Amino acid sequence: MIDKQSPIPIYHQLEEYIKQLIESGILKPDEAIPSEREYSEQYQISRMTVRQALNNLVNDGYLYRQKGRGTFVNKQKVEQKLQGLTSFTEDMKERGLVPSSRLISFEIIPAEPQLARKLDIKENTPVYEIKRVRMADNLPMALETTCLPANLVKGLTEEIINKSLYQHIEEKLSLTISEATQQIEASIAKETEVNHLQVESGSPVLLIVRTSFLEDGTPFELVKSAYRADRYKFVHTMQRATK
Amino acid sequence: MIDKQSPIPIYHQLEEYIKQLIESGILKPDEAIPSEREYSEQYQISRMTVRQALNNLVNDGYLYRQKGRGTFVNKQKVEQKLQGLTSFTEDMKERGLVPSSRLISFEIIPAEPQLARKLDIKENTPVYEIKRVRMADNLPMALETTCLPANLVKGLTEEIINKSLYQHIEEKLSLTISEATQQIEASIAKETEVNHLQVESGSPVLLIVRTSFLEDGTPFELVKSAYRADRYKFVHTMQRATK
DNA sequence: TCTTTCAACTGGTATAGACATCTAAATCCA
DNA sequence: TGGATTTAGATGTCTATACCAGTTGAAAGA
Structure with a gap:
């Protein structure tokens, strides 16, 4: 899933991976995705790297965050x-x-x-x-x-x-x-x-x-x-x- | 300019400061702003904090970056x-x-x-x-x-x-x-x-x-x-x- | 049973440092 | 002179760590 040796940045790999899960409907709207710390531990990458991926997805409208609760999948934007x-x-x-x-x-x-x-x-x-x-x-x-x-x-x-x-x-x-x-x-x-x-x-x-x-x-x-x-x-x- | 004791996040203070320079016309379109390391040293803040401020301004369309060259001021958006x-x-x-x-x-x-x-x-x-x-x-x-x-x-x-x-x-x-x-x-x-x-x-x-x-x-x-x-x-x- | 407290989560902010990659100017050499 | 090389400095990526602040639910207390 995540290849640390790849020339493609890790945050970008994670970004594409999550984006794919959303677009394919595996992750549903308003569903919480794993926490930043979970991603960090699971793929043995720094939490800051995870945040960079998630930040980009939030900016692109794929996710939204709620302090203290978690990060959630946004409704698909048809109108994009x-x-x-x-x-x-x-x-x-x-x-x-x-x-x-x-x-x-x-x-x-x-x-x-x-x-x-x-x-x-x-x-x-x-x-x-x-x-x-x-x-x-x-x-x-x-x-x-x-x-x-x-x-x-x-x-x-x-x-x-x-x-x-x-x-x-x-x-x-x-x-x-x-x-x-x-x-x-x-x-x-x-x-x-x-x-x-x-x-x-x-x-x-x-x-x-x-x-x-x-x-x-x-x-x-x-x-x-x-x-x-x-x-x-x-x-x-x-x-x-x-x- | 930057108050580390303020409850307002440092990156946000820097963001507002630069935004103000752009909107007031002190920083002109296509002009380079100080490098990340310069901001970092001048205000004694971490480079990552500077990057967070600049990233937000890039996302909002105020700045654009060029790898190896620097960060520059964008043209004002009319259609906003x-x-x-x-x-x-x-x-x-x-x-x-x-x-x-x-x-x-x-x-x-x-x-x-x-x-x-x-x-x-x-x-x-x-x-x-x-x-x-x-x-x-x-x-x-x-x-x-x-x-x-x-x-x-x-x-x-x-x-x-x-x-x-x-x-x-x-x-x-x-x-x-x-x-x-x-x-x-x-x-x-x-x-x-x-x-x-x-x-x-x-x-x-x-x-x-x-x-x-x-x-x-x-x-x-x-x-x-x-x-x-x-x-x-x-x-x-x-x-x-x-x- | 109801309320309060608190611990264990979540994301938010910030640091310091490392190495990579790209650019442009300075330098060196033929 | 002109072309190749070096180098300084810019952004890009990534790590490890620390503490803050909001949320939640379970345990402790009334």
Whole structure:
């Protein structure tokens, strides 16, 4: 279990070991794990080394401590992933649905003033505009419009879009999206949305507008989505700033 | 600077001291701070104690380390606020609006099965239920229902609610909310919402259901809000998981 | 039977020292 | 001059030990 000769630090080995027990469900939420002194004696390692492992797991949210009582397993954070940036595809997979898309239009257009401002480019700079109906288990889920500055992602084709736009961006262009802002509001489906989403007129939709940024802060894309309110719920976890 | 006789842990004193230097701008981003051994000798404390202080500051994002080179000051985080948990009051203030409330009802009720499950308590356990119309600049903004297990916040009064529920929770009861999950969806205003929010029937509303948790993972409150879609937009910043 | 006391746990704080590994500057040598 | 080597100093890992402070349950006492 613990190999003192390994070049991998002992605390890290213990960390991975405990993490595995939690993720596999052998250690259940609110269950106490062995005390620091027990680990120390069992593996013949210093208590401080055990503490280093446990501290990391506490910081990562796997465990919590109670002075005088012990160290306990935290409830699994399902949302850990959701905290990150999720594409429609990843989002649907996580919900256990099969994602698919139908391309509606794909063209290069000059950026309108509002779009130009949000992408921090000059007016009329060419941008790719991709309109798609996003589906889950073959049912329309959202109408999505993606806008990307053409100079950042040259040579985009329908084929690439249909395969995986994000994979292409990350692997082929080696660009990394590090941050995003989302604005979420409720509305009533407009006519195009009624048509493409196959809802009755007057139906509520959840509008999500996402602006993504690269590591250096350059705006990279603007994605506007209108989700069918009867099928989609946006879930989101926040952690308080530790002040 | 460092008082060894103080009941406040030494590592915590050092932590606050360095944090202050960073926040006041005396230590600038990417600047190296004194080495661990320097702190150790200067204040006659163990290097491990210094490391505990620095580790905490690294975890909180104030510092970063480079093996063999030193420890450096991180860039200030802008998004800290949005990432944190915001009450309606804080939210509105940040938007430059004046928040107020009108209490609709305040009672102790037995928890229904669904509520009990979400708050992880037994059915029919007494909970406080607070219904309020939340207003911004004296215009109805949202209809909000807050449910709290009565055993966690004994002796709640109308007066406390009208003053500041969160302040009471943090300062008087010394409970800390460390995490929250939110579910956001779009809907059409129901009758009570139409009445209290003064919207036309058929108007869209943004529904936000928030569950807050204490540091040990205990569910603490469930807040259901229906926002007027024409007045409210939910904004939210995400950072990609650093893997 | 009920209450109090206390011992045996728990994690929290702190020390002093050892060796490893990495970095960058100084030094040496061809 | 230019490249290799040494070296000083930085963080990283780990040990062994000590005492503090909160929790709990069993033993002792009323």
